Amino acid sequence: PTSAFTNAFTNAKAGMEGVDREMVKRVVHDMSVNSAHFATESRKEAAVEAKILAMKKRAASIRPSALATIKAAVDDRVARMEASRDLTKTWVHVDMDSFFASVHILERPELRDVPMAVGGMSMISTANYAARKFGVRSAMPGFIAKKLCPQLVFVDSDFAKYKHYASLTREVFKEYDPQFDAGSLDEAYLEISAYCAGKSMTPADVAEALRREVREKTKLTCSAGVAPTRRLAKVCSDANKPDGQMVIEPTRDAVAALLSSLPVRKIGGVGKVLDRTLAAFGIATCGDLLRERALVVALFSEVQSDFLLGVAIGVGGEARPARPPGWAPQRKSLSQERTFAPTADARALAAKIAALAEEVAAGLARENLLTRTVTLKMKRADFEVAQRQTSLPRPTNDAQTISDAALRLFRGEKNTHGSLRLLG
DNA sequence: GCGGATCAC
DNA sequence: TATGGTGATCCGC
Ligand SMILES: Nc1ccn([C@H]2C[C@H](O)[C@@H](COP(=O)(O)OP(=O)(O)OP(=O)(O)O)O2)c(=O)n1
Ligand SMILES: [Mg+2]
Numbered sequence: 538p539t540s541a542f543t544n545a546f547t548n549a550k551a552g553m554e555g556v557d558r559e560m561v562k563r564v565v566h567d568m569s570v571n572s573a574h575f576a577t578e579s580r581k582e583a584a585v586e587a588k589i590l591a592m593k594k595r596a597a598s599i600r601p602s603a604l605a606t607i608k609a610a611v612d613d614r615v616a617r618m619e620a621s622r623d624l625t626k627t628w629v630h631v632d633m634d635s636f637f638a639s640v641h642i643l644e645r646p647e648l649r650d651v652p653m654a655v656g657g658m659s660m661i662s663t664a665n666y667a668a669r670k671f672g673v674r675s676a677m678p679g680f681i682a683k684k685l686c687p688q689l690v691f692v693d694s695d696f697a698k699y700k701h702y703a704s705l706t707r708e709v710f711k712e713y714d715p716q717f718d719a720g721s722l723d724e725a726y727l728e729i730s731a732y733c734a735g736k737s738m739t740p741a742d743v744a745e746a747l748r749r750e751v752r753e754k755t756k757l758t759c760s761a762g763v764a765p766t767r768r769l770a771k772v773c774s775d776a777n778k779p780d781g782q783m784v785i786e787p788t789r790d791a792v793a794a795l796l797s798s799l800p801v802r803k804i805g806g807v808g809k810v811l812d813r814t815l816a817a818f819g820i821a822t823c824g825d826l827l828r829e830r831a832l833v834v835a836l837f838s839e840v841q842s843d844f845l846l847g848v849a850i851g852v853g854g855e856a857r858p859a860r861p862p863g864w865a866p867q868r869k870s871l872s873q874e875r876t877f878a879p880t881a882d883a884r885a886l887a888a889k890i891a892a893l894a895e896e897v898a899a900g901l902a903r904e905n906l907l908t909r910t911v912t913l914k915m916k917r918a919d920f921e922v923a924q925r926q927t928s929l930p931r932p933t934n935d936a937q938t939i940s941d942a943a944l945r946l947f948r949g950e951k952n953t954h955g956s957l958r959l960l961g
Numbered sequence: 962g963c964g965g966a967t968c969a970c
Numbered sequence: 971t972a973t974g975g976t977g978a979t980c981c982g983c
Binding site for chain 3: 680
Binding site for chain 1: 968
């Protein structure tokens with residue numbers, strides 16, 4: 538597992554081993570460089586660079602004595618976090634392998650060995666491993682993927698199918714942890730310490746058994762990570778994909794050994810921007826993060842430094858979220874948005890808004906919910922996004938009321954919006 | 962309360 | 971020719 542781990546992690550994503558990344562970068566760039574999308578992305582990146590530069594200036598102005606004071610306080614904070622470390626939980630993160638693509642392969646086995654992606658020329662949801670060899674991946678426009686891999690076959694997505702197979706996997710998860718947490722259709726967190734004790738099985742054997750059962754019941758493969766925290770379990774589930782697993786022993790040393798060279802970008806919640814920001818301060822791995830803890834606390838908000846310190850020492854996310862019996866997830870928003878051929882025709886746009894309002898109202902009614910606010914989302918033809926929000930005098934699920942509110946917001950932007958490519 | 966940004970999948 | 975949809979969270983007003 539260790540060597541596979543190292544190998545997989547020198548690459549961006551499972552299945553990308555051996556991909557000529559420079560070539561992929563060049564093709565993606567060449568296909569994009571003259572587009573409005575590229576221009577907007579470039580502008581956003583410039584804004585990120587500016588923000589980072591401002592942060593560097595701030596860092597340079599911190600007096601060494603101030604940093605030393607911070608350091609002492611940070612060490613105190615880290616010591617408290619360390620004292621709270623809990624190695625008694627056994628978290629498993631299960632993640633289906635190239636989920637959407639694998640579901641289609643079940644019904645069309647001939648697609649297993651030909652490069653295939655779910656989606657179309659505009660956008661790809663995911664790709665099978667044959668396609669990943671060419672650098673094809675999630676969220677890549679199909680026409681670029683096709684340039685990377687001319688033989689690439691597209692398959693239309695089918696959410697009813699994905700939901701069906703997701704429910705089959707959940708039947709299995711339930712046996713191992715009735716309180717399992719499904720983040721999305723294709724993954725779940727399970728806490729299996731009770732199961733292991735009851736069956737006198739090791740966590741590794743339980744993970745093997747779970748994966749075997751998922752395979753038998755669905756004919757789909759999945760990968761698993763086992764660790765004392767959810768965060769680390771998730772890192773591990775990616776390490777030996779596909780159809781593999783990795784276990785971190787529940788000791789402080791094992792956790793520290795893993796973290797010392799683990800790129801921060803592998804941690805859930807660390808995306809492109811935070812990764813770039815940290816990199817600007819010489820922080821690439823969780824080990825770097827721990828070394829630079831004083832700087833981290835000096836530069837980031839309390840919320841973010843709490844998160845980053847937890848990442849650095851591998852604590853956080855070990856407790857099962859406290860939920861009263863009968864608890865059901867409470868949604869905070871419900872939305873509908875749609876991309877279309879860019880148009881500036883105000884009547885046509887207004888009609889789209891009304892249609893979206895109908896759908897949202899139906900969604901609210903279906904879940905017996907009322908909304909207190911309405912947000913209108915607009916994406917201009919040049920991919921710039923703007924949102925306008927309003928609070929209603931009283932909660933509603935009436936389509937007309939929602940539509941009227943959205944149309945008021947829309948008219949308020951009339952002078953600025955011009956041609957749009959998306960409304961929500 | 963609002964609007965932009967970031968992140969996950 | 972062609973760059974998605976849904977939901978959550980945080981920051982700075
Ligand atoms: N930007 C994205 C990322 C993912 N998905 C969908 C398609 C995936 O099949 C599914 C699960 O996401 P994963 O990140 O787990 O990716 P896969 O399961 O496809 O591949 P892997 O084997 O790397 O987990 O979510 C999507 O629509 N858009
Ligand atoms: Mg997956």
